Amino acid sequence: MTQRTLGEWLAYLEQLHPSAIDMGLERSQQVAARLGLGRPAPRVITVTGTNGKGSTCAFVAALLQAQGLKVGVYNSPHLLRYNERVQLNGSEATDEQLCEAFAALDAGRGEISLTYFEMGTLAAFWLFERAQLDVVVLEVGLGGRLDTVNVVDADLALVTSIGVDHADYLGDTRESVAFEKAGIFRHGKPALCGDPEPPQTLLDKVRELDCPFFLRGREFDLEIAGQHWHWRGRDARGQVVELRDLPLLNLPMENAALALQAYLLLDLPWSAEQIAATLLATRVAGRLDRREVEWQGKRLTLMLDVGHNPHAAEYLAQRLSHTPPVGRRLAVFGLLADKDLDGVVAPLLDHVQAWAVAPLDTPRSRPAAELLLVLQNLGAPVTSYASVIDALQAQCAVATPDDEVLLFGSFYCVAEALEWLARRSTEEAAHGITG
Numbered sequence: 487m488t489q490r491t492l493g494e495w496l497a498y499l500e501q502l503h504p505s506a507i508d509m510g511l512e513r514s515q516q517v518a519a520r521l522g523l524g525r526p527a528p529r530v531i532t533v534t535g536t537n538g539k540g541s542t543c544a545f546v547a548a549l550l551q552a553q554g555l556k557v558g559v560y561n562s563p564h565l566l567r568y569n570e571r572v573q574l575n576g577s578e579a580t581d582e583q584l585c586e587a588f589a590a591l592d593a594g595r596g597e598i599s600l601t602y603f604e605m606g607t608l609a610a611f612w613l614f615e616r617a618q619l620d621v622v623v624l625e626v627g628l629g630g631r632l633d634t635v636n637v638v639d640a641d642l643a644l645v646t647s648i649g650v651d652h653a654d655y656l657g658d659t660r661e662s663v664a665f666e667k668a669g670i671f672r673h674g675k676p677a678l679c680g681d682p683e684p685p686q687t688l689l690d691k692v693r694e695l696d697c698p699f700f701l702r703g704r705e706f707d708l709e710i711a712g713q714h715w716h717w718r719g720r721d722a723r724g725q726v727v728e729l730r731d732l733p734l735l736n737l738p739m740e741n742a743a744l745a746l747q748a749y750l751l752l753d754l755p756w757s758a759e760q761i762a763a764t765l766l767a768t769r770v771a772g773r774l775d776r777r778e779v780e781w782q783g784k785r786l787t788l789m790l791d792v793g794h795n796p797h798a799a800e801y802l803a804q805r806l807s808h809t810p811p812v813g814r815r816l817a818v819f820g821l822l823a824d825k826d827l828d829g830v831v832a833p834l835l836d837h838v839q840a841w842a843v844a845p846l847d848t849p850r851s852r853p854a855a856e857l858l859l860v861l862q863n864l865g866a867p868v869t870s871y872a873s874v875i876d877a878l879q880a881q882c883a884v885a886t887p888d889d890e891v892l893l894f895g896s897f898y899c900v901a902e903a904l905e906w907l908a909r910r911s912t913e914e915a916a917h918g919i920t921g
Contacts, residue, residue, distance in 0.1 A: 492581040495588045496568055496602075503601040509632040514604050518611070518637055521594040526614035527558060527622040530638050531748060534626035534667045535646025537798045538680065538744075541737040542646050543623045544770045545745030550621050551576055552764045553754050558614040558622040560607065560635070565772055565901045566908075572610045574617050579610075587612045603627055607634040629656050631669020642748050643670045643697075645679045645688065646741060649797030654824070664688040671695050676722075676751055680744035698722075700747050708743040715739050719747045732762050736774055738801065772900040774805060779907065781882040787811070790903055791894040794821065796829030802894065803833035813888030814839040816881040820874055820899040823852040827860055830895065838892065840884075841868040842877035846898040874902040 490498065500506075531546055533539050543559055550557045556575045564570040572579035579587075587609035591600075600608070607627070614622050624635045630645075648664050650656075656663045664684055668691035671677045677692055682703035692699045700706055706719035715735075718728045727750055735742055742765050750756070769775075775790040793802045806815070817838040821827055843857035854870045861868040871877035874893075881891045893903050 490585060490588075492568065492584055495585055499588070499602045499605050502605065503599045506601060507603075507628070508601050509629070511632060511634065511637050513598050513600055514608060514634045514637050517591065517595045517598055517600060517604075517608060520596065521590065521608075521612065523608065523611050523615065525638060526611045526624075527619040529621040529642075529752070530624065530640050531621065531642045531644065532624045532626065532635060532638070532640035532670045533644045533646065534630040534633075534670055535644070535680070536649035536651050536663065536795065537793070537801065538646035538738060538741040539625045541768075541770050541773055542644060542680070542741040542745050543625050544768050545737070545742050545765060546644075546748055547573070547623050548764050548768045549745060549749045549761065550623075550752075550754075552760055555620040556618070558610075558617060558619045559625075560610045560614075560622065561625045562603070562606070562627045563897055565897060566904055568606075571606060572613060574613065575619070579613055583613055584609065604634045611638070626667075626670065629663075629666035629669070631666045636670055639672050639675075640670055641675055642751060643672065643675065643677050644744060644748055645670075645677070645681065645684070646744060647797060648681045648684060648688070649795060651795040651797070651825075659685075661685040661687045665691070668692070671697050673697070676700060678744060678747055678751075680740055700751070702740070702743065706743060706747040708739055710734070710739065717743055717746055719743075719750050722751050722753060727756070729758050729761065733766050735765055735768075736776065737768060737770060738774070738805075742768075771904065772897070774802075775900075777907065779882070779910070781879075781885075784882075784885070785887055786882055786885050787887075787890045788903070788907075789890055789892045789894075790900045791892070792897050792900050793894050794825055794830065794896050796826055796833070799830045799894075800833045803837055806834075806837045806892070810837075811888060811890035813886055813890075815890045815892055816885055817841045818874065818877045818881055818891065818893040818899070818903075819843050819857065819895045820846045820854075820877075821852045821857065821895045822846065822848070822850045822898070824850070825852070825896075827852065827857070831860060831864065831866075834894075835864060835866060839867070840881075841866050842871055842881050843868060844871045844874045844877040846874065846896055847902060848898055851898070874899055875906050878903060878906065 559573040569578040665687040668688045673695045677697040678700045714731045772792045845851045858870045
């Protein structure tokens with residue numbers, strides 16, 4: 487049989503199971519047992535939450551790698567390449583590695599059908615085991631309790647934030663969402679929560695499992711003061727540890743604070759200078775991601791953010807309020823049909839002077855006509871376009887160097903923008919060579 491390419495494997499995985507999302511651990515546990523998959527590394531850190539998972543994972547991994555540890559990271563979804571989902575000691579898994587893992591999983595699963603996400607998660611575990619890592623950092627895809635990542639027992643379980651999203655699967659209250667996310671907690675193992683006001687369902691699970699509990703605002707916290715921020719936390723022995731005058735970060739400091747508390751509990755070397763430098767250098771594409779772009783002779787500022795639910799939109803609005811542009815802020819916006827449109831738009835109305843809306847390149851997209859109507863009814867200046875790129879180019883055309891173009895609303899939205907930026911970079915490089 488001819489070997490499949492990665493693209494062919496991914497197309498195959500998409501049609502392997504009757505439904506794209508099928509919550510539960512039984513199928514994954516059975517296949518993991520058949521393949522002899524154990525723990526993907528001696529230490530496992532699992533991260534869930536409504537928002538902030540990606541940056542929290544990035545902070546934790548960066549802090550661990552700065553100590554010379556071999557670290558694996560599993561993220562989802564990806565923006566441009568599937569390879570982004572599996573990182574082995576700072577490098578994305580290669581096509582060849584992923585294809586080898588998918589082939590092993592496909593041969594070992596027998597008659598058990600797995601979803602695209604289940605196959606991808608188990609393939610990551612397969613690769614992690616073979617890489618002989620020291621630590622793996624696992625991002626939950628959806629919820630926690632029934633997510634495939636949860637087939638592995640976490641040594642540290644982190645909950646970043648708790649808001650209502652994916653209501654069809656997690657319920658439409660913070661209590662139901664918190665119950666699902668607390669499903670990653672394990673008996674006697676530390677549980678960390680970056681949401682300062684977690685619902686009772688999460689607190690009940692902590693008590694039931696007798697977890698050492700570290701809550702933001704109590705065991706650890708942060709304070710932003712001018713151009714610096716301060717952090718304090720508690721080590722495993724209950725001793726208070728502080729870091730003062732840390733430089734402000736491009737990514738959410740709340741997630742850095744949670745990552746620092748996790749790192750402190752691992753009892754690794756603690757250097758304030760190294761920690762500050764590591765946090766400052768951490769980047770995540772598409773999350774408070776400010777970039778410069780040349781457009782028609784102008785140097786413009788572009789801000790990309792994957793915020794796609796009310797909780798994320800409120801945080802984005804908060805951060806934008808601290809960095810207003812000299813001129814206007816011009817938005818490019820697209821959203822999936824199952825997201826809370828009113829809840830996403832409302833926090834940003836006061837921060838955006840003109841909107842450009844467009845459909846996303848997926849059947850799950852909310853029609854641009856709906857986005858247009860909602861914003862018009864709210865009195866916002868808005869224009870509709872046929873695609874995200876058309877909307878982005880239109881905003882760039884009218885923007886001045888004093889303005890900021892804000893593109894947000896979905897991973898799909900940001901992915902299209904990143905592809906556009908990559909094409910422009912390639913074209914500019916080619917022009918420079920030939921010119």
